[in-house]
Amino acid sequence: MIRFENVGLRYGSEAEVLRDISFTLQPGSFHFLTGASGAGKSSLLKLMYLAHRPSRGLVTLFGRDMALVTRRDLPELRRQIGVVFQDFALLDHLSALDNVALPLRMAGTPETDVVAHCSEILRWVGLGNHLHAKPSTLSGGQKQRVAIARSVINRPRLLLADEPTGNVDDGIGMRLLYLFEELYKLGTTVVIATHNEALIRRFDHPRLNLDSGRLMVLPARGRGHEGRAQETRANVSRANDSRPNDSRPTDSRWE
Amino acid sequence: MALRPRRPRSDLPLAVDPSSRFLGWITALMAFLAALALAGAMLVSDMAQRWDSGLAGGLTVQIAPMPGAPVAPLDDRAEAALTVLRSFPGIRSATLLSGGEIARLLEPWLGAGAADPLLPMPRLIDVVTDGPVDAGALRLRLGSAAPGATLDDHAVWLADLRSFAGAIRLAALGVVVLIGAAAVMTVVFAVRTGLAIHRPVVELLHLMGATDRYVSRQFERHVVALSLRGGGIGLLLAGGMLYGLHRASQGLRASLLPDLTLVPWQWAVLLLVPGALALLALVTARWTVLRTLESMP
Ligand SMILES: Nc1ncnc2c1ncn2[C@@H]1O[C@H](COP(=O)(O)OP(=O)(O)O)[C@@H](O)[C@H]1O
Numbered sequence: 001m002i003r004f005e006n007v008g009l010r011y012g013s014e015a016e017v018l019r020d021i022s023f024t025l026q027p028g029s030f031h032f033l034t035g036a037s038g039a040g041k042s043s044l045l046k047l048m049y050l051a052h053r054p055s056r057g058l059v060t061l062f063g064r065d066m067a068l069v070t071r072r073d074l075p076e077l078r079r080q081i082g083v084v085f086q087d088f089a090l091l092d093h094l095s096a097l098d099n100v101a102l103p104l105r106m107a108g109t110p111e112t113d114v115v116a117h118c119s120e121i122l123r124w125v126g127l128g129n130h131l132h133a134k135p136s137t138l139s140g141g142q143k144q145r146v147a148i149a150r151s152v153i154n155r156p157r158l159l160l161a162d163e164p165t166g167n168v169d170d171g172i173g174m175r176l177l178y179l180f181e182e183l184y185k186l187g188t189t190v191v192i193a194t195h196n197e198a199l200i201r202r203f204d205h206p207r208l209n210l211d212s213g214r215l216m217v218l219p220a221r222g223r224g225h226e227g228r229a230q231e232t233r234a235n236v237s238r239a240n241d242s243r244p245n246d247s248r249p250t251d252s253r254w255e
Numbered sequence: 256m257a258l259r260p261r262r263p264r265s266d267l268p269l270a271v272d273p274s275s276r277f278l279g280w281i282t283a284l285m286a287f288l289a290a291l292a293l294a295g296a297m298l299v300s301d302m303a304q305r306w307d308s309g310l311a312g313g314l315t316v317q318i319a320p321m322p323g324a325p326v327a328p329l330d331d332r333a334e335a336a337l338t339v340l341r342s343f344p345g346i347r348s349a350t351l352l353s354g355g356e357i358a359r360l361l362e363p364w365l366g367a368g369a370a371d372p373l374l375p376m377p378r379l380i381d382v383v384t385d386g387p388v389d390a391g392a393l394r395l396r397l398g399s400a401a402p403g404a405t406l407d408d409h410a411v412w413l414a415d416l417r418s419f420a421g422a423i424r425l426a427a428l429g430v431v432v433l434i435g436a437a438a439v440m441t442v443v444f445a446v447r448t449g450l451a452i453h454r455p456v457v458e459l460l461h462l463m464g465a466t467d468r469y470v471s472r473q474f475e476r477h478v479v480a481l482s483l484r485g486g487g488i489g490l491l492l493a494g495g496m497l498y499g500l501h502r503a504s505q506g507l508r509a510s511l512l513p514d515l516t517l518v519p520w521q522w523a524v525l526l527l528v529p530g531a532l533a534l535l536a537l538v539t540a541r542w543t544v545l546r547t548l549e550s551m552p
């Protein structure tokens with residue numbers, strides 16, 4: 001799914017923000033991306049959602065070497081990636097529904113399907129009464145749910161979230177994470193940047209930890225130190241796999 | 256399912272750009288000017304055509320009184336001229352105008368006293384041709400048969416009229432082309448401004464997988480809507496003005512002025528103005544957006 005080899009990133013002529021990053025994410029895996037503020041979590045995610053090109057090293061996404069991808073190929077690749085931006089990045093002049101509809105409309109989905117799907121997912125995240133509300137009238141948590149609905153409306157193969165629980169209390173944060181879990185169970189590869197240790201502890205997933213520009217992969221706690229390869233195998237066969245952390249409520253809907 | 260009424264929606268908040276209102280009004284002004292220029296060209300063409308068909312195919316022979324000169328009386332000379340004319344190749348008929356008809360023609364210049372029998376009146380012969388007439392040879396024959404006869408073949412008039420009408424048409428075309436160029440520049444400016452203002456949104460759309468064409472469609476929809484609205488307003492104003500001119504020209508009795516009336520197909524040409532402006536705006540917007548985005552990383 002994603003493969004980084006000796007990737008470095010620098011902004012302008014500054015020192016490298018990311019150094020010698022090497023890791024592989026298998027399809028259908030779930031990772032937390034952790035690290036102190038300023039460690040480079042957002043920068044790493046931007047490399048993954050093709051907002052930046054690395055200063056050096058090799059990035060392979062969906063089996064394609066990103067150095068060989070042209071401008072014309074980018075939209076097609078980006079449509080397979082759902083992103084929850086750190087600041088939501090909702091368009092203020094568009095209603096919640098129109099914000100969520102953006103990826104569908106870009107993909108040329110028929111308008112009646114667009115409205116149907118977007119209303120449905122907004123209801124699903126508990127915003128059924130706010131379909132036509134402008135972001136400025138929504139609370140932080142509500143905006144976040146719109147952003148998340150938008151990131152998943154297109155059933156992306158890869159979901160990247162930059163501190164999606166940053167603005168909400170732990171209760172709502174939990175529910176957001178359950179939504180990501182649902183997608184993960186449906187086969188989406190998920191990477192969530194967060195430094196909310198309490199939330200991370202509730203879910204048993206491996207971590208990518210950034211520290212002064214370098215990346216370390218920490219396996220999921222529940223599996224001890226089996227390493228990534230086995231974690232991956234576990235993920236691939238997870239359809240009828242009862243995972244240790246399956247203690248979440250059966251109803252993971254929002255409201 | 257909550258289906259909303261379909262309304263224009265843009266992923267970019269272009270409608271609130273300061274350039275939006277100004278683009279609409281400029282388009283209105285340009286549509287107004289373009290419609291007037293086109294109407295002017297069409298009216299002049301009509302007018303030239305009417306004069307043309309009125310003058311072409313006709314000749315006028317005038318036999319002037321020559322008091323004191325040793326020549327035959329006017330009427331004899333007129334008879335001689337008629338004989339020459341009727342036998343000349345290319346001439347269908349030649350008719351001597353009566354004194355009353357001549358007086359009527361002269362009335363605008365001489366007043367009601369034109370019919371004064373004491374005034375020495377020239378004789379006029381109205382000639383209708385049905386083929387090419389050798390005006391040079393005819394002049395020679397007339398000169399010897401009827402001294403004092405002058406032949407007016409309207410050629411100079413017609414040539415002047417045609418070049419005048421041509422110049423007006425060319426000027427109108429030039430005005431329309433200039434308006435088109437101004438429209439293109441306005442749209443380029445508005446679109447570039449919009450792209451600069453909304454660059455973060457454009458980048459966000461790109462990150463969500465928008466193609467450059469998707470982004471340009473946002474701009475195209477916007478400028479087309481503005482152009483159609485502005486163009487409609489401009490056309491309405493021009494139409495009102497033309498109608499006013501038409502009414503005013505009908506009130507004038509002098510038949511020297513052409514009646515400023517457009518026929519239905521000419522109104523239809525004017526109706527195309529907002530559409531043409533919108534099409535121009537669409538092509539310009541697409542071209543500008545795609546070219547600008549190409550140079551974005
Ligand atoms: N666009 C940018 N231009 C220059 N420096 C940047 C830019 N974005 C991030 N940085 C720098 O890169 C470092 C990592 O930032 P970031 O990736 O946002 O970290 P995190 O998301 O972990 O807080 C910080 O020192 C930050 O100042």
Ligand SMILES: [Mg+2]
Binds near residue numbers: 041042043086
């Ligand atoms: Mg960050």
